[in-house]
Amino acid sequence: MTGMLASVASLDEARLIAGLGVDIIDLKQPAAGALGALPVADVARIVAEFGEHHTLSATVGDLPMAAEHVVPAVAAMAATGVDYVKIGFFPGGDWAGVIEALRPHTAAGGRLVAVLFGDGGPELAWVARLAEAGFAGAMLDTADKSRGSLRTVCEPGFLRGFVAETRRHGLLCGLAGSLRAVDIAPLRALGPDYLGFRGALCGGNRVGTLDVDATRRIIDQVHAP
Numbered sequence: 001m002t003g004m005l006a007s008v009a010s011l012d013e014a015r016l017i018a019g020l021g022v023d024i025i026d027l028k029q030p031a032a033g034a035l036g037a038l039p040v041a042d043v044a045r046i047v048a049e050f051g052e053h054h055t056l057s058a059t060v061g062d063l064p065m066a067a068e069h070v071v072p073a074v075a076a077m078a079a080t081g082v083d084y085v086k087i088g089f090f091p092g093g094d095w096a097g098v099i100e101a102l103r104p105h106t107a108a109g110g111r112l113v114a115v116l117f118g119d120g121g122p123e124l125a126w127v128a129r130l131a132e133a134g135f136a137g138a139m140l141d142t143a144d145k146s147r148g149s150l151r152t153v154c155e156p157g158f159l160r161g162f163v164a165e166t167r168r169h170g171l172l173c174g175l176a177g178s179l180r181a182v183d184i185a186p187l188r189a190l191g192p193d194y195l196g197f198r199g200a201l202c203g204g205n206r207v208g209t210l211d212v213d214a215t216r217r218i219i220d221q222v223h224a225p
């Protein structure tokens with residue numbers, strides 16, 4: 001069954017949706033970018049309140065793709081006890097160096113999810129490299145939120161290929177990127193582990209306030225038989 005990931009920007013928002021049946025509560029600051037990070041202290045507070053009974057992920061921010069930026073941010077976020085740390089692989093920079101520098105972290109049991117950006121035209125060959133380096137999952141998202149949903153910026157064949165490639169390498173597979181209700185059925189049909197949402201939970205404005213009824217409607221559609 002496909003699960004639902006919901007991004008929240010605060011402890012208050014986590015409290016609002018904690019009882020609704022979201023599969024992954026994702027901690028991020030949308031106002032700070034596609035994968036804007038919450039302060040580590042805020043994440044630690046949310047983990048303390050919800051970590052025992054909920055699966056939590058947290059982003060490390062829209063960082064330059066260089067080991068000296070990414071590795072300390074991952075270490076700090078992982079130290080909060082969050083289940084998954086999400087790392088944006090933005091176009092350009094040293095992807096191979098970042099992956100290599102994170103190897104000790106995955107070898108020590110750290111669960112990392114690489115977020116690739118569909119609107120950046122990532123090569124699917126990276127999925128195998130991530131799996132080989134011990135990443136737990138890979139996700140497709142969009143960096144430019146003004147360009148429409150993941151289904152607008154990616155060909156169906158590319159999305160199918162991404163899901164197949166993550167499956168082939170045993171990675172957790174997530175799809176996100178300005179997804180709306182209309183995207184749920186076609187993307188569910190591809191068989192990802194989860195679909196991720198922020199904007200659709202806030203009346204279309206991802207930096208706005210999370211709406212509980214909108215969140216309920218999306219959960220029901222993602223989980224529909």
Ligand SMILES: O=C[C@H](O)COP(=O)(O)O
Binds near residue numbers: 196
């Ligand atoms: O990880 C999922 C994202 O938070 C999705 O955000 P978005 O729906 O605003 O693109």
